[in-house]
Amino acid sequence: GAVVSQHPSRVICKSGTSVKIECRSLDFQATTMFWYRQFPKQSLMLMATSNEGSKATYEQGVEKDKFLINHASLTLSTLTVTSAHPEDSSFYICSARDRAGAPNTGELFFGEGSRLTVL
Amino acid sequence: GDSVTQMEGPVTLSEEAFLTINCTYTATGYPSLFWYVQYPGEGLQLLLKATKADDKGSNKGFEATYRKETTSFHLEKGSVQVSDSAVYFCALSDRRAGGFKTIFGAGTRLFVKA
Numbered sequence: 001g002a003v004v005s006q007h008p009s010r011v012i013c014k015s016g017t018s019v020k021i022e023c024r025s026l027d028f029q030a031t032t033m034f035w036y037r038q039f040p041k042q043s044l045m046l047m048a049t050s051n052e053g054s055k056a057t058y059e060q061g062v063e064k065d066k067f068l069i070n071h072a073s074l075t076l077s078t079l080t081v082t083s084a085h086p087e088d089s090s091f092y093i094c095s096a097r098d099r100a101g102a103p104n105t106g107e108l109f110f111g112e113g114s115r116l117t118v119l
Numbered sequence: 120g121d122s123v124t125q126m127e128g129p130v131t132l133s134e135e136a137f138l139t140i141n142c143t144y145t146a147t148g149y150p151s152l153f154w155y156v157q158y159p160g161e162g163l164q165l166l167l168k169a170t171k172a173d174d175k176g177s178n179k180g181f182e183a184t185y186r187k188e189t190t191s192f193h194l195e196k197g198s199v200q201v202s203d204s205a206v207y208f209c210a211l212s213d214r215r216a217g218g219f220k221t222i223f224g225a226g227t228r229l230f231v232k233a
Contacts, residue, residue: 006162032218043208043225044163093162097219105151105170106212106219110162 002028002098006111013084014119021079021114023094029074030096034108035067038091050077084118091115121146125209125224132199133232140194140227142183142209150211152176152185152192157206157226166194166207204231 003026013019023033031052036044048069049057056069066088068080077096081088092115095108125142132138144152151170155163167176172187181196192209209224 004162034221041228044223095163105168106214106221107151107153107165107168108155108163108212108221110155110164113160113162115160 002096002109004030004094004096004109004111006094006114008114009112010115010117012117012119015085016083018080018082019084019116021081021092021094021116023077023079023096023111025075025096025098025109028096028098028100030077031074031099033071033077033094033096035069035077035079036093036095038093038113040091044093047079052077081116084116086118089116089118121150121211121213121220121222123209123211123222123224125207125227127225128206128228129230130227131230131232134201135198136231138194138196138199138203138229140207140209140229142192142194142224144190144192144209144211144222146190146211146213148213150213152183153210153212154181154183154192154194155208155210155223157208159205163208199229199231201231201233204229 005024033050035047047062050071052071058064071077093113094111153168154166156166157163167178169176169185175184183194206226208226212219212221
């Protein structure tokens with residue numbers, strides 16, 4: 001099946017610094033990737049849809065200047081948390097669809113997740 | 120709009136017990152339905168899916184049937200194991216202009232005791 005890889009799996013940073021999380025589709029091309037945030041014991045909250053070669057579409061209430069998304073190639077999307085603060089600490093998950101493999105079902109393939117801790 | 124409602128957890132069972140996690144949905148179109156599983160500290164992975172009414176998805180002993188008349192997609196397993204302890208998410212994907220939109224349920228945490 002399609003594989004999505006996320007890196008880093010864990011990151012600890014100081015308040016005020018920026019952190020970049022990468023999401024790669026390893027064996028398929030993903031023109032669209034999705035970024036989620038998950039708080040402890042809660043469901044996934046869609047933050048934004050990342051579109052290859054164009055601007056990301058952010059969900060209501062998500063600060064686009066805070067969470068920068070870049071999707072420069074068909075296999076890589078990055079999420080940068082700028083000027084991170086402790087309240088940004090969370091589990092961030094990316095996903096993508098393999099349009100060639102499952103074109104009509106909407107199935108998603110998920111990365112392993114990245115746990116961000118801001119001190 | 121579309122929505123997914125699943126039973127609240129946590130659900131605690133003994134090993135070899137029967138599992139049911141209820142999931143109902145509302146959708147304007149004809150969505151595909153999914154169960155995803157999240158093991159501790161990991162991302163989500165697909166457990167099973169069904170793309171049209173009366174389809175039954177199955178994997179690793181888990182089953183769910185797409186019931187259009189009751190708008191349900193309940194997850195069942197006849198005999199759970201400790202290794203099934205995880206969070207289970209019911210989800211639907213509905214085709215919209217420009218692509219699919221996926222809606223997740225709140226998740227149900229399952230604890231299986233030895």
